[in-house]
Amino acid sequence: MIKVAVTGAAGRMGRLIVKNVVEDEELELVQAFDVVNVGKDAGELAGVGKIHVPITHASELELKLSSDVLVDFTTAEAAVNNICVAAKKGVKLVVGTTGFTEEHWKKIKDCCRVPAVISPNFSVGVNVFWEIIRVAAKMLSNYDVEVLEMHHRFKKDAPSGTALKAVEIIKEVIGDRETVTGRSGICPRSDEIGVFAIRGGDVVGEHTVFFIGMGERMEITHRAWSRQAFAGGAIKAVKWISKVEDPGIYGMRDVLGI
Incomplete structure (x- = not known):
């Protein structure tokens, strides 16, 4: 044993x-x-x-x-x-x-x-999620990319390790871009990846990566409802x-x- x-x-x-x-x-x-x-x-x-x-x-x-x-x-x-x-x-x-x-x-x-x-996330589903993101980033390298994550109100770190790993994977594929965690005021988009964290309730973990082009967008989401x-x-x-x-x-x- x-x-x-x-x-x-x-x-x-x-x-x-x-x-x-x-x-x-x-x-x-x-x-x-x-x-x-x-x-x-x-x-x-x-x-x-x-x-x-x-x-x-x-x-x-x-x-x-x-x-x-x-x-x-x-x-x-x-x-x-x-x-x-x-x-x-x-x-x-x-x-x-x-x-x-x-x-x-x-x-x-x-x-x-x-x-x-x-690993920032041991979920099998999240690891497949990361692999799908890798493929999407390769195919949609000229699209704008945003990452949204949501967790329970007691989580200590933000953005989550899973979200940051997603950004790391995307940068490996499309090249380095500035990472922006939150926006306010007048801020026209530049060549960047926006990462946003929501905290509330008892949410175990949700992550969505948006690939946004002209006239369309792709959303790749993983949701965990049990640890x-x-x-x-x-x-x-x-x-x-x-x-x-x-x-x-x-x-x-x-x-x-x-």
């Missing part, structure tokens, strides 16, 4: 990852870390009953981490530290945390000397990375073979 530890185990995604690990016959949850609900049973928090794996305070990660794979859904600052700790201990990684800055990425690349899947879409993909990534021996940062394209 693949031994799994989870950081952010008491959070929305963390609890769902715990549930998926516990219910998968190929996986064993051996550790759970967070800064809240310390001492409580991770299984009970996840709604799967007592599993005798208590939440350990995240500050003890370096001292106590011992697993085959660490799954991280925390915050950008915390995740950088967790990635470096895991790499130091030779523990493979699956990281779904978003909001990384350029400085964060520099630290991650410097210390990540183990196989790691790092299970992300958790299921993360579990695929855990199983895949457990078999990878070459150190490096991988994405869901590698996991899915697309």
Whole structure:
């Protein structure tokens, strides 16, 4: 069995990852870390009953981490530290945390000397969405491009990592354009990509990329209404990375073979 530890185990995604690990016959949850609900049973928090794996305070990660794979859904600052700790201990990684800055990425690349899947979105559908965008950008390279994303009112980063990944893919295909996050006043459009974020309610995640030409437009949309879409993909990534021996940062394209 693949031994799994989870950081952010008491959070929305963390609890769902715990549930998926516990219910998968190929996986064993051996550790759970967070800064809240310390001492409580991770299984009970996840709604799967007592599993005798208590939440350990995240500050003890370096001292106590011992697993085959660490799954991280925390915050950008915390995740950088967790990635470096895991790499130091030779523990493979699956990281779904978003909001990384350029400085964060520099630290991650410097210390990540183990196989790691790092992705802003583990949903299989979103990864297909990105591939469709890649094809559309190639065919509609002279069209104006806008990106709209919507999430629940508690999401900490904006624009979302999924939206920024979409922009990155488009720029790879059509060349660099300025990224504009919001417009106001008198602002005639230039050669740019507009990215807009909506926050409200309990929206799990919606992303639309608009390719707008003269007399027509194409809208490519992905909607998630359950976080299970992300958790299921993360579990695929855990199983895949457990078999990878070459150190490096991988994405869901590698996991899915697309």
